[in-house]
Amino acid sequence: MSFRNPKYTRSVSQEGSFNSSKSSISSSINSNSSIFGQLPRGLKGENVEWKKAKECYICQKKFNHTTRRRHHCRFCGNSICEEHGIKRRTKDEQKRLRICDNCDRELIRNEIQSEIEGEISRLQTEVQNARELNEKLYKDHYEKTSRVGQLEMELSKAERSQKQKEQLLQDRLNDEQIKAEKTRKAIEDIRNELDNAGKSETDMNQKCAEAEAQLESLKGEAENLRNRKNDLETQIMTLTSKLKESYPLDHVRPIVCDRCLNKLNQVYRPMLSNGQVAIESTNDSKQSVNNSQVLNPDN
Ligand SMILES: [Zn+2]
Ligand SMILES: [Zn+2]
Ligand SMILES: [Zn+2]
Known part of the structure; x- marks a missing residue:
């Protein structure tokens, strides 16, 4: 509000030089800030002449x-x-x-522009950071992806080998089952053979017993036959003596x-009385002697 003071205005206008009357201001007037880079002298803070x-x-x-009234812009x-x-x-x-x-x-335009430039620079930095982060993430992602790929390969390899092992075990198990089946059959065969052997032994025993019984009955028959033969011989002898008596040979x-x-x-x-027959049957002289003895009493 002090600038509206006519006294001040007058003193400035009367003295004609801003610099000479206000030395305190002039010392700070040359200070440049980055905002005033593109600006005319006065706007940069430098001293200006009043027109x-x-x-x-x-x-x-x-x-x-x-x-x-006339006033002066302190900037232009x-x-x-x-x-x-x-x-x-x-x-x-x-x-x-x-x-x-x-x-x-x-000045306002300049401030806005500077603000915009600052914003642009900030955004550029952000973009750069984002780009670097993106690159890093991409790299990370690539590394992780390749690691995942490697792990997947290892996993599938492990799965394959696991399957092979399972197949091998399955094959071995099948073999063992086949062997076990064979062994079971062999045992079954042996058991059957043993059963058959037991049965045949029983059969043999039975047959033996039958054969013995047969033998026994044959012995009895033989005995009977022998007895019968003796009977027949006796009959024959009797008949012979009767025949001899009835019909001369x-x-x-x-x-x-x-x-x-x-x-x-x-x-x-033959008739021992003439002695012909006894000489003829020399091969069986003993029997002939016996016969002659049998026959003799009849003579
Ligand atoms: Zn005007
Ligand atoms: Zn101005
Ligand atoms: Zn004959």
Whole structure:
């Protein structure tokens, strides 16, 4: 509000030089900030000369001493009316100085631009960081993907070998089962053979017993036959003696064949009285002697 003081305005306008009257300001006026890089001298904070125009350089309306007094923009030095120099801005960080609308607009634009540039630079940094992070993540992802691929390969390899082992075990198990089956059959065969052997032993025993019984009965039969033979021999002997008594054999001899004659000679001793037959049957002299003994008493 001190700038609106006419005294101050007058002193500035009277002395004509901002620099000479305000040395405290001039020392700080040269301080450059990065925002003012592209700006004209005054806007950069440097000292400017006040132009003594007769009209406002913005609205071109003529000044007078009552309703439209002449003022000066401390940034461009141009003459301005009150209406177009109503704003204040800091130049030396301590005091707020009159500024025209043009300079103010320029500063605002510059601030915005600088802000935008700052934002752009910040975004560029962010983009760079994001790019680096992305690269790192991509690398990580690649490494992990290849590791996963490796692990998958190992896993499938392990699975394959596991399957092979299972197959091997299955084959071995099948073999063992076949062997066990064979062994079971062999045992079964042996058991059957043993059973058969037991049965045949029983059969043999039975047959033995039967054979013994048969043998026994044959022995009995043989005994019977022997007895019967003895009986028959006795009968024959009796009959022979009767026959001999009834029919003389000398009459038969000439009409039978040699074989029958021989038989007759064996059974019926010839007449010992003439001694012919005894000489003929020399091969069986003992029997003939017996016969002769049997026959003799009848003579
Ligand atoms: Zn004006
Ligand atoms: Zn200005
Ligand atoms: Zn005959």
